[in-house]
Amino acid sequence: MDAGPPYGIVFVCVDPLGRHVVLREDTWYDHILHQHVELAGQDAGVERAVSQPDTIRIDADDPMRRVYYAFNVVRPPFHGQHLKVVVEFTDAWGERMVYGEIVTAFVVARVKRQEKHEW
Amino acid sequence: MVTSADAALLRQAANETRTPGDLVIAYDRRSDTLMVHFYGRGIPAVSVPVGDEERDIFYMRVEPRTQRPVGIQIEGFLGSFVAEHPELDTLLDVAELRGVTRDEIQGIRVQRAKAQADSVVSRFLEEVAAG
Numbered sequence: 001m002d003a004g005p006p007y008g009i010v011f012v013c014v015d016p017l018g019r020h021v022v023l024r025e026d027t028w029y030d031h032i033l034h035q036h037v038e039l040a041g042q043d044a045g046v047e048r049a050v051s052q053p054d055t056i057r058i059d060a061d062d063p064m065r066r067v068y069y070a071f072n073v074v075r076p077p078f079h080g081q082h083l084k085v086v087v088e089f090t091d092a093w094g095e096r097m098v099y100g101e102i103v104t105a106f107v108v109a110r111v112k113r114q115e116k117h118e119w
Numbered sequence: 120m121v122t123s124a125d126a127a128l129l130r131q132a133a134n135e136t137r138t139p140g141d142l143v144i145a146y147d148r149r150s151d152t153l154m155v156h157f158y159g160r161g162i163p164a165v166s167v168p169v170g171d172e173e174r175d176i177f178y179m180r181v182e183p184r185t186q187r188p189v190g191i192q193i194e195g196f197l198g199s200f201v202a203e204h205p206e207l208d209t210l211l212d213v214a215e216l217r218g219v220t221r222d223e224i225q226g227i228r229v230q231r232a233k234a235q236a237d238s239v240v241s242r243f244l245e246e247v248a249a250g
Contacts, residue, residue, distance in 0.1 A: 031147050031217060035154045038163035060174070061195060077183040081165050086150065104150040106192070109167045112175040 010043055013051040015068070016119055021050045021087050023102045036106045038078055045073040046105050049083045057115035064089050066100070066118065069111050084108045125169040128179050132157070132188035144210050146196065148218030153196040153210065156180075162189045176200060197227060 008025035015021055023046060033040055049070035059065035068085040085105040089097035121129070135157070143156040156162070166178035176199070180190035193200050193207075201208045211224050 031150070034160070035145060035147070035152075037161050038165070040163075061198060078163070078165060081183075088149075104147070104152060107165045108178070109165055110175070112168070114173045114175065 011047050013047050015050050015056065015066075015087075016053065017056070019089065019097055019100060021100045021102060023047070027102055027104075032102075032105050038074070038107055039105060042074055042083075045070070045075075045083055046085055046102070048073050049085045049105070050087065050102070053085075053119070054082075055111065055117065056119035057111070058118050059086065060112065060114040060116075062088070064097070065103070066097075067112070067115055069108075074107055078107045081107045081109060082111060084111075121170050125179075128167070128181070128188055129169065132179060132191075135188070144214040146211055146214040146216050146219070148216070148223075151194065151196055151198050153193045153200075153207075153214065154180075154190060155192075155210070156190040158189055164189050166192050202231070 010023040010025055010028045012020060012022045023043070028043065032046075039046065049068050053068040053070050055069050057067045057069070059067055066087050066089065068087065069082045070085075071082050072079050073083050074081065083105065084107070086103045087100040088103050089100035091097070091099035137157050141157065141159045143154075143159050145154045145156075146152070147154075162180075162182060164180040164182050167181050168175040168177070169179050170177050176194040178192040178194075179188050180192055181187070182189050196207075208228070216224070
């Protein structure tokens with residue numbers, strides 16, 4: 001009998017390249033909000049950063065991770081900053097990544113230069 | 120390279136009076152991020168990269184309204200940062216850990232020590248030889 005998922009899900013969304021990205025409750029509450037309280041109540045902003053980013057970059061250290069940046073999606077006093085969301089893709093069809101999970105998210109002052117541009 | 124603005128922020132953080140009991144340190148394995156909250160958790164802040172503009176792995180956490188530094192955030196902590204700044208490795212002994220146990224941290228340390236053992240010995244021998 002299927003016991004169901006061991007964790008809840010905050011949201012599932014699709015990025016501009018058609019990839020499904022999920023934010024798990026344990027990641028949201030136990031890591032992101034625990035370390036970045038500025039994102040409290042901003043889950044819609046995190047979803048928007050993934051589904052409508054300004055840019056998607058390839059993680060400088062892990063080719064299976066993508067970094068999404070969205071400017072001005074967090075409420076004041078963070079409205080003039082970027083929201084950075086790191087997604088780890090775990091499923092692929094051939095070379096095409098299809099499913100990823102958000103690893104972390106935080107408000108950052110600039111886009112990391114070392115990250116190569118994907119979208 | 121540390122800009123003058125970065126240096127001012129770093130000095131401000133270094134010179135602030137803090138209560139040791141307020142310091143909260145946390146490490147998340149999956150994101151390999153170490154967080155140090157100077158005044159406990161719960162202060163909203165923006166992560167401002169400091170230093171190497173290419174890598175951007177070391178951030179000051181700055182409260183936007185007051186511009187007060189309230190913590191630091193280090194990405195790639197075990198993956199790369201601690202190799203360059205081994206003195207910070209001890210922070211893991213007092214950090215809240217997520218996604219990793221203390222035994223696993225010790226295992227990582229042993230692996231790193233094994234990889235570095237030869238160069239450590241060589242460096243020591245050179246220091247002795249130099250008198």
